[in-house]
Amino acid sequence: MGNDELLEKLKELFPDASIEQGNDWPELLFEHAQVADGKFLEVVQTLKSTNEFLFNYLFCETCVDWKTHFNMVYHLESTQYRHSMVLKVKLNHEQPSIDSLSFVYRTAEMHEREIFDLFGIVFTGHPNLKRIILTEDWVGHPLRKDYDDPINMIKL
Amino acid sequence: MIEEITTAKEGEMVINIGPQHPSTHGVLHLLITLDGETIKKLEPNLGYIHRSIEKMCESLSYRQFIYSTSRMDYLSAHINNHACAMAVEKAMEIEVPERAEYIRVILDELTRIASHQLWWGAMAMDLGALSPFFYAFREREVITDIMEETCGARLTMNYMVPGGVMTDIHPNFVKHVKDFIVQFKSKIDEYDTLVTDNIIFQNRMKNVGLLSAEDAISYGTSGPTARGSGVSCDIRKTHPYSLYSKLQFEEVIETGCDSFSRYLVRVKEMKQSVKIIEQLIDNIPEGDFVAKTKAVIKLPKGEFYSRAETARGELGVYIVSEGGTTPYRIKFRSPGFSNLSALNHMVKGYKIGDLVAIMGTLDLVIPDIDR
Amino acid sequence: MLSFENISHGLHNWLSAIMSETPVVLIELTLVALAAITLFAALGLILVYMERKVAAVIQIRKGPNRVGPMGIFQTAADTLKLVMKENFMPDSVDKFLYKLAPFVVMITAMLILAPMPFAQGFQIWNINIGVFYVTAISSISVIGVLMAGWASNNKYSLLGAMRSGAQIVSYELSAGFAILSIVALTGSLNLNDIILSQQDGWWIFKGHIPVWIAFVIFMIAVTAETNRAPFDMAEAESELTGGFHTEYGGMRFALFFLAEYINIFIVCGIGATLFFGGWMPFHIGHWEGFNHVMDYIPSSIWFFGKTFFLIFVIMWFRWTFPRLRIDQLLNLEWKYLLPISLFNLLLITVIAIKGWHF
Numbered sequence: 001m002g003n004d005e006l007l008e009k010l011k012e013l014f015p016d017a018s019i020e021q022g023n024d025w026p027e028l029l030f031e032h033a034q035v036a037d038g039k040f041l042e043v044v045q046t047l048k049s050t051n052e053f054l055f056n057y058l059f060c061e062t063c064v065d066w067k068t069h070f071n072m073v074y075h076l077e078s079t080q081y082r083h084s085m086v087l088k089v090k091l092n093h094e095q096p097s098i099d100s101l102s103f104v105y106r107t108a109e110m111h112e113r114e115i116f117d118l119f120g121i122v123f124t125g126h127p128n129l130k131r132i133i134l135t136e137d138w139v140g141h142p143l144r145k146d147y148d149d150p151i152n153m154i155k156l
Numbered sequence: 157m158i159e160e161i162t163t164a165k166e167g168e169m170v171i172n173i174g175p176q177h178p179s180t181h182g183v184l185h186l187l188i189t190l191d192g193e194t195i196k197k198l199e200p201n202l203g204y205i206h207r208s209i210e211k212m213c214e215s216l217s218y219r220q221f222i223y224s225t226s227r228m229d230y231l232s233a234h235i236n237n238h239a240c241a242m243a244v245e246k247a248m249e250i251e252v253p254e255r256a257e258y259i260r261v262i263l264d265e266l267t268r269i270a271s272h273q274l275w276w277g278a279m280a281m282d283l284g285a286l287s288p289f290f291y292a293f294r295e296r297e298v299i300t301d302i303m304e305e306t307c308g309a310r311l312t313m314n315y316m317v318p319g320g321v322m323t324d325i326h327p328n329f330v331k332h333v334k335d336f337i338v339q340f341k342s343k344i345d346e347y348d349t350l351v352t353d354n355i356i357f358q359n360r361m362k363n364v365g366l367l368s369a370e371d372a373i374s375y376g377t378s379g380p381t382a383r384g385s386g387v388s389c390d391i392r393k394t395h396p397y398s399l400y401s402k403l404q405f406e407e408v409i410e411t412g413c414d415s416f417s418r419y420l421v422r423v424k425e426m427k428q429s430v431k432i433i434e435q436l437i438d439n440i441p442e443g444d445f446v447a448k449t450k451a452v453i454k455l456p457k458g459e460f461y462s463r464a465e466t467a468r469g470e471l472g473v474y475i476v477s478e479g480g481t482t483p484y485r486i487k488f489r490s491p492g493f494s495n496l497s498a499l500n501h502m503v504k505g506y507k508i509g510d511l512v513a514i515m516g517t518l519d520l521v522i523p524d525i526d527r
Numbered sequence: 528m529l530s531f532e533n534i535s536h537g538l539h540n541w542l543s544a545i546m547s548e549t550p551v552v553l554i555e556l557t558l559v560a561l562a563a564i565t566l567f568a569a570l571g572l573i574l575v576y577m578e579r580k581v582a583a584v585i586q587i588r589k590g591p592n593r594v595g596p597m598g599i600f601q602t603a604a605d606t607l608k609l610v611m612k613e614n615f616m617p618d619s620v621d622k623f624l625y626k627l628a629p630f631v632v633m634i635t636a637m638l639i640l641a642p643m644p645f646a647q648g649f650q651i652w653n654i655n656i657g658v659f660y661v662t663a664i665s666s667i668s669v670i671g672v673l674m675a676g677w678a679s680n681n682k683y684s685l686l687g688a689m690r691s692g693a694q695i696v697s698y699e700l701s702a703g704f705a706i707l708s709i710v711a712l713t714g715s716l717n718l719n720d721i722i723l724s725q726q727d728g729w730w731i732f733k734g735h736i737p738v739w740i741a742f743v744i745f746m747i748a749v750t751a752e753t754n755r756a757p758f759d760m761a762e763a764e765s766e767l768t769g770g771f772h773t774e775y776g777g778m779r780f781a782l783f784f785l786a787e788y789i790n791i792f793i794v795c796g797i798g799a800t801l802f803f804g805g806w807m808p809f810h811i812g813h814w815e816g817f818n819h820v821m822d823y824i825p826s827s828i829w830f831f832g833k834t835f836f837l838i839f840v841i842m843w844f845r846w847t848f849p850r851l852r853i854d855q856l857l858n859l860e861w862k863y864l865l866p867i868s869l870f871n872l873l874l875i876t877v878i879a880i881k882g883w884h885f
Contacts, residue, residue, distance in 0.1 A: 023246070024461055057373050060461075060472045060489040075461065075472070075489075079373055079387060082394055086459075107376025110200075110497040118210075133203035133526060142211055143485075171682045179765040193686065193853060282765045284756055284850025290586040350847075356757060357849045508686070508766050509852040 006083055009052060014043070025075075027086040032098070035089055040099040047076060047087070048104060054078040055085065058105035061112070063119045065145045070096045070121060091121065100126035118143040167191060175204050179282045179512045182522030186499075186511075193507045198500045206526040213486040218244050218318065218453040221483065225473075226312035228490060229524035231271040232466035234263045237316040239464035242397060243473040244318040244453060247460040253444040256320030261399045262333065262436050263306070263315065265429040269340070270299040271467035271519075272422045272429075279419065279516040280351050283360055288351050295343055298336045305332065318453060320446030333437050337430055344427065352423065361416035365502040365514035368413055375498035378491050379469025380425065381518055384418030386411035391465040405432050418517035454481055468492055468519055492524035531827055532648035559651055563640055567789060574788040575602040577835075578842055585846040612777035617680070620774065624678035629775070629782035631671030636789040638664045642718050643796050646806050646827035650719070657718035658710055661797055662703055665752070668790065669695040672754075672761060672771050675783070679774035687770025690853055691754060691761030697860040698751040698758075702794075704868035705745035708738065708875040709801040712884060718800055725804035727812050733884045737874045742802045744868050749794035750841055751856070753787060757848035758856060765850075791838055799833035806830040 007026045011019050018029045035043060047055045055076035064071045074087040089098060100123035102109035112123045113132040120141035123129055131138065140147050173179075173186040180186070183204035189197040209228060213221040222240040226233040238260055245252060252260075277292030300310045305326045307315035315322050351357055367377070372385040382389045390407040392400040408424040410417035455477035462473045469491030476485040495518045503511050538558075542551045576591070576599060583590025591598030616625060642657035644650045654660055669692055676688020710716060712734060713724040724730075730738050751758035762770035772783045799805055806826035810818045851859065878884055 023458055058376055059378070059470060059494075060474060060487065062474060062487040062489075064476050064485045073474070073487075075474075079389065105376065106371070106374040106501070107494050107497050110493060111376075114493075132201075133206045135203070142208055169682060171686075177768060193690075280849060284759065284763070284765065285848060286582075286756075287586045287846050290588060294587060351849075354849060356851055356855075359855055360849060360852055507852055507854065509763070509850070512766050 003083070006053075006085060010085070013046065013050075022086055025084045025086050027088060029088040029090065032089060032091050035098075038099060040089065041101070041104065044074075044087070044101055044104050047085075054080050056080075058101065058107055058111075059084075061101070061108055061115070063115050063121055063143075065119065065143065067093070067145050069093050070119065072098055072115075072121065074101070095122075096120065097122040097124055099124055100129075102126055117141070120144065168196060173511070179515065180522070181278060181520065184520065184522050184525070188503075188508075188511070190508070193509075195503050195506055195508065195511060198503050198511075200496055200499065202526050204526065205523050207523075209527045210486055210488065213483055215482060217481050218455060218483070221486065222317065223312075223314045225488065226314050227523060228488060228527055229466055229468060229471070229492065229521045230311055231274060231521055232267050232468065232471075233311065233313040234260075234267040234315060235464055235466040236471060237313060238264055238398070239462050239466075239471045239473045241316045241318050242464065243460050243462035243475050244455065246462055247455045247458070247475065247477065248318065248449070248453065250319050250447050250449060252320055253447055254441045255443045256445050256447070257399050258436050258440045259321050259325055259445065260316060261403075262433055262440075263303075263313075264398075265432045266299050266302065266333070266336075268429045268467045269426050270296050270303075272426050273299075275422060275467075275516075275519045276347065276351070279519075280357075282512045282516040283357060285351065285354075285357070288347070291343075291346065291350065295336075295340055298332075298339060302329065302332050302336065305329065317446065319449045320444065322446070324445045325440075330437055330440065333433060337434060337437075340426075340430060344430075347423065352419075358416065360509070360513050361414065361419055361517075362412075363414050364506060364510045365415045365418075365517065366413050367498060367502050371498065371501060372413075375501065376494035377469065377498050378494065379465065379467070380408075380418055380421040381469060381495045381498070383407070383409050383421045384415075384517070385413045389470065391463050391470050395463055397462070397464060399436070403432050403435055415513050415517040422519070452481055454479065455483070466491060468521065468524065469495060488527055490524045490527060492518075492520050492522075493527075496520060496525055530649075530825060531646040535649060563637060563651070566640070567637065567785065570792050571785040571788055572602045572606065574792060574838065575605070575784075577838070578788075578845075581839060581842045582846050585843070606781065609778055609781040614778060615776050617774050619680045621678040621680065624674045625774075626779075628671050628675035628678060629779045629786075631674060632668050632786040633782045633789075635664060635668040635671060636786045636793065638667075639793045640789075643793065644718055644722060644800065644805050645830055646825070649827070653719060654717070656716045658706055658716045658721070658797075658801075661793075662699070662706060665790075665793075666695070666699055668786070671786075675775065676771040679771070681774050683767045683769065683773045684771050687761045687763070687767045687773070690763075691771060693853070694754070694758065694760055694856060695752055697857055698748045698864075701744050701860060701864040701868050702748035702752055704865075704872050705741040705748060706797070706801060708741040708868075708872050711872065711876050712738075712879045714879070718805070722800060722805040722807050725807045726810060728810055729802065729804040729807070730884075731802045734875065735878065735884065737871050737878060738802065740867065740871045741875065742798070744864055744871070745798055745802070746837070746840065747864065748860075749798065750844055751860070753790045753794055753841075755787075755791065755841055756845040757850050759845075759850060760853050760856060763850060791841060792834065795834045795837035795841065796830070798837050799830065803833045803837075804829075805833075 003026055007021055010026055010028055020027055047053050055078050057077040057079050058074060059077050060075035062073050070091040072089040072091060076087060077084040091098060100112055102112060112126055115121050116129055117131045117133050118141055169190045171188055171190055173188055175183040175185040185201040187199045187201060188195050209224050212224060222237050225236040225240050228236055273292040273296045277289035280288035304310045306329055307313050367385050369386045372382045372387050378389050386409055388407060388409060393407045405428045408421045408428060410420050457477055457479040460475045464471050471491060472489030474487040475483050478484040502514050542554060580590045591601035594600040594604050639661050641652040642654050642660055672691045673688045676684040709730055713721045715721060731742055754761045772780055806829050808821035808824055808829050
């Protein structure tokens with residue numbers, strides 16, 4: 001499916017989300033309130049199992065700290081149709097939490113641990129949510145913009 | 157960690173593979189739960205070589221950050237640099253000169269061969285055959301010499317810059333690459349005689365570490381790991397970049413889903429890479445090797461993603477720009493990290509000896525995983 | 528003619544002439560012990576050097592080439608380093624067993640040396656059950672390995688030791704049957720009698736294909752028994768880092784290391800004795816002239832030549848083959864080698880009874 005067609009279909013399916021064409025792929029942005037209470041899993045399941053989409057390959061999962069809020073960014077691809085899309089969810093800054101995708105895409109388990117470690121996003125339903133890169137007793141989440149470590153960080 | 161050890165069930169044993177272990181090829185720590193010699197559970201513990209490259213890049217300019225990526229997957233340094241340069245070029249809409257594209261692709265493929273050769277030697281060494289390592293290095297050394305001559309470095313190349321390559325190729329480059337191809341073609345069959353056809357080797361690799369196509373996709377694996385399970389995922393074919401859409405080569409796919417398939421994919425990929433280089437080496441066009449760019453690169457506001465096929469799989473560079481001279485956020489989707497996530501699934505029920513055979517075929521480079 | 532036999536006899540006669548029997552025996556025992564230890568040290572140095580050079584040739588590199596001409600003093604320098612090292616011992620090991628284990632392995636290796644005929648008439652102990660003695664004593668070394676693995680209080684060591692135990696116990700069977708096939712042919716357990724029975728040709732040539740099969744099985748089994756690649760399960764450095772000797776360092780480690788090489792020497796010596804006639808020169812039936820020419824080469828050179836050839840073969844294995852997995856290793860023994868060697872033994876017995884060999 002081409003990007004334009006994909007865009008139309010997504011608009012049809014998720015009328016309340018903000019959808020736009022990004023630099024490469026269609027971008028689907030949800031507010032956290034829209035996908036709370038397990039609705040996010042439904043959205044992802046729809047994207048994964050609808051015959052027109054079949055987004056079965058989560059090739060990148062990350063997070064961006066926008067100071068006022070966090071954006072979870074999921075890059076999805078269909079290995080069958082070879083089309084891709086970006087799924088974004090806006091999380092609030094105080095208590096960021098979102099449904100874990102680790103049972104939809106197994107690779108999310110490690111990626112979410114990394115994001116939990118470096119951003120402090122809590123993934124509900126994650127089977128083993130603990131720090132993966134930093135030590136268990138590390139204070140703070142380094143990739144947040146307000147993180148400061150005057151001893152170990154070198155500013156350029 | 158400590159509670160894990162104490163919570164091991166009766167008759168089970170928790171053992172630390174790494175951080176210093178000969179077959180993890182770096183500082184990877186795996187906690188495995190054993191029943192006798194059979195692996196029940198595996199949990200990777202990362203971070204021993206974490207340098208927070210993503211955070212560092214937030215304070216580096218768009219010319220500088222590329223250099224830090226050579227230190228991620230140090231065996232595919234050129235390809236990492238290429239992916240980053242592409243992301244910047246895409247955002248800036250820089251037209252890369254033809255000559256630079258040729259040089260880039262040739263070096264990418266040489267890097268792939270060098271990386272696969274090191275993997276091949278290390279793989280055989282993991283399985284207890286120590287000699288292939290030296291045979292692998294015999295050819296790899298030639299590539300490394302070519303690299304040294306071209307960009308002055310043997311490991312962390314830092315050769316590709318936004319807009320092209322840093323300097324022009326050495327006058328002897330074409331000759332040396334051709335010599336290498338002649339040498340490599342005469343030796344590649346030796347690899348098969350020495351290792352691939354060995355019955356012990358095949359017994360160790362076949363039906364070990366099964367990863368079905370569905371799981372391979374779900375675990376986000378890419379590169380030879382996924383192609384060994386019959387998943388077509390070569391970015392060079394599925395999302396062609398640079399010159400790859402014009403080149404004749406095959407995407408190597410094996411459907412055995414086991415360690416041996418992954419092994420075969422890599423060995424065959426080396427031959428495909430030679431094929432690619434042969435198509436390019438005689439036709440490097442004259443002209444600029446780098447496009448004219450401003451001294452200070454400022455990316456427009458927006459998000460840019462570029463994908464490249466490294467020796468280990470798909471490398472994604474995700475740049476979020478606020479319009480300044482440094483990235484607001486940068487994410488490297490490293491192939492090793494996703495491939496590693498499948499390891500627990502793959503080793504369950506196999507023996508410790510198999511763990512080595514399975515981990516070897518994932519071709520993990522630890523700095524690539526930790527970043 | 529100056530030979531080992533003449534030297535030892537001359538020494539014995541001279542000692543007997545100047546003193547009574549008891550001191551002679553005591554002095555001779557001391558001399559033998561000294562000779563054995565010297566031989567051990569020398570063998571260790573030579574074999575390690577040889578291993579490194581063989582590896583280098585196979586791996587298209589130079590090998591040791593800095594210390595002394597052709598690097599011949601490299602191993603001596605390494606040994607010196609190991610001797611100088613601190614005898615470090617981890618805190619939580621079983622101290623007694625930990626210290627004892629290397630000696631058990633080493634002493635076992637030394638004991639097997641006793642019935643080895645190094646040259647014509649040159650043997651420490653001409654025992655009439657030599658073959659049986661060798662197979663019996665060599666089993667003890669597994670106890671040393673198990674001891675080391677258990678006492679180290681390390682999971683890797685334990686796994687290595689357990690592997691080693693399973694492996695050695697299994698492969699002793701095949702090695703035993705292969706040895707038995709020669710015993711069946713000669714009808715004697717005495718190593719000297721076995722050598723003398725090969726006066727008109729070595730068993731490997733006299734005994735038709737079954738002896739070849741026995742020889743191949745013997746080589747596979749002893750490679751496994753000495754924990755050499757491709758059967759180095761007990762060490763398996765890419766899996767178990769160091770196996771049973773992970774926690775050992777310095778001279779204690781060196782003893783294990785040395786014992787491994789001595790064991791190789793011994794099993795190859797046994798192999799050479801059983802299949803290639805030990806010190807017996809290359810004789811062909813009744814070609815008196817040819818046999819006479821061959822006799823001019825001293826018997827010790829024959830013995831060491833054959834032994835070192837077999838050692839070379841075992842080293843060749845090590846640097847060529849990947850390692851087997853533990854279950855494949857045991858399958859190979861119990862499902863293939865053991866049935867084949869049982870059947871082979873039957874065949875050889877028939878050959879021996881019917882006198883079908885040359």
